[in-house]
Amino acid sequence: MTAPRPAAPLDRPQSRSVRAAGLAALLLTGAAHAASPQAPTTPATVTGATCPADWRDLDPADLRAAQITATRLTFTDVRGTDSRATAQRGALLLQGPATGGRRCSYFVPPSGMPDRVTRGFVLDTQVRAVPPTTELGGTWVRDANTGLTLTRADSGHWTLTGSLTAALPDGSVSSANLNGPLRHDANRWTYRDGRCEAQLHVVGNWLVAADNGRCAAPDVTFGGLYHHVR
Structure with missing residues (x-):
């Protein structure tokens, strides 16, 4: 007759000192993460985005009108590098969809067409959106x-x-x-x-x-x- 196998030993519970050390390490890690300074929020850079010379290359459904609220606005490329094109407060812009906090924008003179030269990317914080008119007739x-x-x-x-x-x-x-x-x-x-x-x-x-x-x-x-x- 085969003798019964001895039962496997039960796992011994961790000592209080081991549990305390693990808890302390966890608390220190969380505190260090919470205390680390947060990077300032800046518009994201999206590579490959362009602002076409002809605004009609953009989808009409994505367009919006905006008015410049900054004292003086300088158009940039998508990375934020300034161009030579500028516009003053109050000027109207035709804008495309948002790209990392910026929009491809075209200066629109009174009774004129969107400018192919005065164009580039503009921060959303430099303008206010102009709502669609209800006076269509x-x-x-x-x-x-x-x-x-x-x-x-x-x-x-x-x-x-x-x-x-x-x-x-x-x-x-x-x-x-x-x-x-x-x-x-x-x-x-x-x-x-x-x-x-x-x-x-x-x-x-x-x-x-x-x-x-x-x-x-x-x-x-x-x-x-x-x-x-x-």
């Missing part, structure tokens, strides 16, 4: 040859009319017109007529238009930034 102009008119009927429905005249490379002149209903989709207005489709985004006190390239002659578009004139 009336005439909007991109330039002397291109305009849009938005009309609201008593029923609440909106209609878009527009006209465009452009010189073509061969010396001829192209003209185009828009005339039809507008439909509101989320944060944009959509116009469709046959093959032509155009979208309007309210950005601050501006309208930003983009079309599918089928609303006028090839390489002629209603796209651009429009100012409200009446």
Whole structure:
């Protein structure tokens, strides 16, 4: 008959001195971590981000309007290195999406187009966002040859009319017109007529238009930034 195996010895509990030493080490580690100084918060640097010369390369849905609140603003690259471009307090900017606390920004002169030269990244702390206008009715102009008119009927429905005249490379002149209903989709207005489709985004006190390239002659578009004139 086989003798029963002896039971395995039970683990001996740690002595009070060992437990106390471990607890003290844990407390010292936590205190040292809490006492370590926190690095100052600075805008993150995002490599590879650019500010294109043509603002129309940005997604219209990502654009916003802003007004400079700093006394004098210097545009930078995404790393914060100053450029030669500057703007004064009160000036209006067209801005792209946030990139590490900065936004690609374009100076917009009164009744003008976003500047390809006066552009660069701007800290969010140097500007205030301009909310989208609710005054949509009336005439909007991109330039002397291109305009849009938005009309609201008593029923609440909106209609878009527009006209465009452009010189073509061969010396001829192209003209185009828009005339039809507008439909509101989320944060944009959509116009469709046959093959032509155009979208309007309210950005601050501006309208930003983009079309599918089928609303006028090839390489002629209603796209651009429009100012409200009446």
